[in-house]
Amino acid sequence: MGPIIGMSPDKKTEIPGMQEERTGLRGVCGVGTLPEAECASSPLATSVDRTGGTEDEELTNLNWLHENLLQNFTLGGPEAQPSGSPLFDIEGDYGSNQGPSSSSSSSSHSRGRERESLKSKPPFSFSLLIYMAIEQSPSKSLPVKEIYGWILEHFPYFSNAPTGWKNSVRHNLSLNKCFRKVERSLGKANGKGSLWCVDPEYRPNLIQALKKQHFPAAHAFCTPPASPPSASSPPRHLFLQGCSFKESDIDAATAMMLLNSAPGHHVDPCNSDSPLDLSRPDSVLVSSDPKQDHNYSSVALQRCSSRSSSSSLSSLDEGACDRRQSRRAGSEGFHSDEDSDLWDERGIHQTSRRLPAIKWPAGKRARREIKPELDEELKEAAGSLLHLAGIRSCMEGSKRTVKSTKLNRK
DNA sequence: CCACAACTAAACACAA
């Protein structure tokens, strides 16, 4: 999936003078407002560790993930504070950990690069940005305005970017079949527009796109095991032992994403904040079978979905035509009982609070398949990611201990 | 060079 990865900040995004000097770390440290701040309490929360990372790279996607997503997703929360906070001290420490010869200048240098990254266009496609925004919302659904806000908050680049990006966001929401419009009748009775949520069917695709974007090594989690996965099987993260911790950081974020997309977690497409239940077999996931692979990475899907030329994530846009047709056919308020039945059959749609009706185009419904075998893989992948993140968390804790010891000595 | 994905701009319609 070259285009996504290719849209790195250092490509067409580094527009000199495009951005003014901003608050710098606002996008990084301002994540305390995230409703998912509780994520910081998980072992993943402390899994930002740059020890051993070779900071010689350019402003790559990995760095972007570190400087924005990872800190947003894993360090957000109570400990996420502006510069001067322990968090930021970690960042400074990060600079000093780059090597024995590192000095305070290297720390400031890394901060400067963070600032630069914030001034650069995110390496994520609009689809992924929207996805992240929606996934970060408590209700897993957001109006466009809040999607704007989320993007602005976490990617300050857009605050100074021309307003065309909003058009692109709307364009993506409209055209990308990964996103679904939700009736706003319930909840927010007022306000323009509808809520948008992520189609749970395509959430794994988005996750995979996200993984592919910043962490190609995550493929190891998506490759079928030599033997059927079992509880006694060694965690597949062992396959990644050669990976740097930086990549593991990304794994932590990916794990969170995976968990968000884990089976049972999309109990309701727009209210997936239900408890994670990995035991549920009712999910689709990255399939090892290209024929079954609905995912972003599926070459077959890319081929068959190439009809759509304008949609982001258009490899997922296979049903876009149907969607548009259904919309144009006057089925704007598409809400079939058939869909409800389908959801009921899968044991979902049974949340405590009633959710807005979702317009599920018929063309998409046919693609809803239950893949229990893939669920196992997802569970293992998520478990491995969490395991790895846990290891990293422990290492981070050790690192902090050593650091505090040094400080005490001083 | 080509196909494709992603981005961008623009226009239009609609509703608050």
Next chain:
DNA sequence: TTTGTGTTTAGTTGTG
């Protein structure tokens, strides 16, 4: 009428 939203089309750019 204004503004925001949603949709659609067309063109551009970068990558493989």
